[in-house]
Amino acid sequence: MTNFAGLELAQPILRAIADEGYTTPTPIQDKAIPPLLAGRDLLGVAQTGTGKTAAFALPILHDLGRDAGKPVRNRPRALILAPTRELAGQINDSFRGYGRHLDLRSTVIFGGVSAHSQIKALARGIHVLVATPGRLLDLMNQGHVRLDAVEIFVLDEADRMLDMGFVRDVKKIVAALPTKRQTLLFSATMPKSVQALAAGLLDDPVRVEVAPAATTAEKVEQSVLFVPKDKKRALLGDLLQDEDIERVLIFTRTKHGANRVAKHLHQCGIEADAIHGNKTQNARQRALKGFRAGRVRALVATDIAARGIDVDGVTHVINFDLPNEPESYVHRIGRTARAGAGGIAISFCDHEERAYLRDIEKTIRQSVPVVDDHAYHRPEIANDPGTVKKDPRAKKRPSRRRRNSRRSGNTGQAPRKAA
Numbered sequence: 001m002t003n004f005a006g007l008e009l010a011q012p013i014l015r016a017i018a019d020e021g022y023t024t025p026t027p028i029q030d031k032a033i034p035p036l037l038a039g040r041d042l043l044g045v046a047q048t049g050t051g052k053t054a055a056f057a058l059p060i061l062h063d064l065g066r067d068a069g070k071p072v073r074n075r076p077r078a079l080i081l082a083p084t085r086e087l088a089g090q091i092n093d094s095f096r097g098y099g100r101h102l103d104l105r106s107t108v109i110f111g112g113v114s115a116h117s118q119i120k121a122l123a124r125g126i127h128v129l130v131a132t133p134g135r136l137l138d139l140m141n142q143g144h145v146r147l148d149a150v151e152i153f154v155l156d157e158a159d160r161m162l163d164m165g166f167v168r169d170v171k172k173i174v175a176a177l178p179t180k181r182q183t184l185l186f187s188a189t190m191p192k193s194v195q196a197l198a199a200g201l202l203d204d205p206v207r208v209e210v211a212p213a214a215t216t217a218e219k220v221e222q223s224v225l226f227v228p229k230d231k232k233r234a235l236l237g238d239l240l241q242d243e244d245i246e247r248v249l250i251f252t253r254t255k256h257g258a259n260r261v262a263k264h265l266h267q268c269g270i271e272a273d274a275i276h277g278n279k280t281q282n283a284r285q286r287a288l289k290g291f292r293a294g295r296v297r298a299l300v301a302t303d304i305a306a307r308g309i310d311v312d313g314v315t316h317v318i319n320f321d322l323p324n325e326p327e328s329y330v331h332r333i334g335r336t337a338r339a340g341a342g343g344i345a346i347s348f349c350d351h352e353e354r355a356y357l358r359d360i361e362k363t364i365r366q367s368v369p370v371v372d373d374h375a376y377h378r379p380e381i382a383n384d385p386g387t388v389k390k391d392p393r394a395k396k397r398p399s400r401r402r403r404n405s406r407r408s409g410n411t412g413q414a415p416r417k418a419a
């Protein structure tokens with residue numbers, strides 16, 4: 001692995017990296033920055049937490065910084081598209097941080113808030129624009145953004161973008177870009193739909209792939225508690241008596257569930273807040289800010305709301321509900337193992353979630369150790385092999401490999417202590 005100086009980035013950027021306290025490039029930065037500096041298109045298979053934002057932000061800043069020129073009204077030279085407001089905001093913060101010693105201007109536009117100040121920022125002139133697709137199209141249609149000067153285009157979290165139904169918007173935006181440009185596409189997963197999109201966008205790209213699901217999962221100390229649904233809240237209140245759980249992200253399946261859990265924690269005297277799609281943008285930002293600053297110890301979130309949340313120092317992730325998509329599990333627990341740091345993930349599994357846990361263990365190719373000496377542990381849930389769900393995914397998967405579960409200690413038999 002090289003150090004940053006070996007990557008031939010401009011001095012003001014190296015200084016900003018040192019200010020951030022980064023000493024070594026992460027694998028995606030190591031692999032992506034040299035071809036990007038050479039002007040190549042890039043297909044990055046990487047998830048949040050790998051350092052991918054800096055992997056594209058640093059070479060873009062380097063490139064634009066060479067002949068920064070005056071920021072031009074409404075006409076960015078670099079465009080970054082992200083699926084959610086939170087992610088877009090964080091990417092813009094990264095550009096500002098890494099570009100603090102350069103004379104470049106970046107701004108972010110997203111929906112759900114008034115466009116007024118965004119329009120003003122665009123009119124003052126910008127080099128870098130970070131945007132969510134819907135608001136960008138609106139402002140393009142109103143003449144507040146023109147994409148004909150874009151030299152570098154980044155499509156971040158392409159898989160989420162498609163999941164969230166943005167494919168048509170993305171295509172309209174791409175149609176407004178100059179054909180001569182450098183293009184980067186990042187995606188945590190590579191389903192056919194993303195491959196097709198990439199094939200249409202990228203010209204002879206370098207492919208860079210890091211940290212498959214199993215690797216991310218290996219860095220996180222995981223455990224599961226088998227607990228009845230109606231005991232989950234009490235169990236959570238109980239666990240959070242442990243002060244080592246300093247900053248915890250708690251995942252629930254529903255928005256309603258997130259509210260109920262946050263309320264319960266308040267009643268237990270624990271500083272908690274919830275973040276989900278029914279909250280206003282302001283309320284979400286307030287919650288995130290409190291969590292970042294350490295005023296809020298527990299942030300309760302749904303998967304959608306948590307997408308792209310980038311908070312350092314999350315000591316624990318608790319899966320209050322298990323997700324039915326194994327990939328979501330990997331995303332969730334990755335929040336506590338940022339840029340190589342380790343973390344702790346605790347999952348609650350009730351009767352109905354047994355099959356989800358089995359799917360997760362197959363995906364991460366490891367079994368999740370069972371905590372069987374807790375007062376809330378229920379051996380009958382541990383014993384239940386999990387009803388096979390009528391899930392279309394189940395058909396495509398190979399039959400369950402008993403080999404995996406036998407290695408695990410999560411054998412479907414009652415744990416000894418509890419028996």
Ligand code: AMP
Nearest residue numbers: 022024025026048049050051052053339
């Ligand atoms: P990302 O995958 O872009 O969301 O980045 C994940 C986290 O890693 C962010 O909190 C960054 O501040 C941090 N980070 C990025 N690059 C490095 C690095 N080279 N060394 C240490 N931390 C980093």
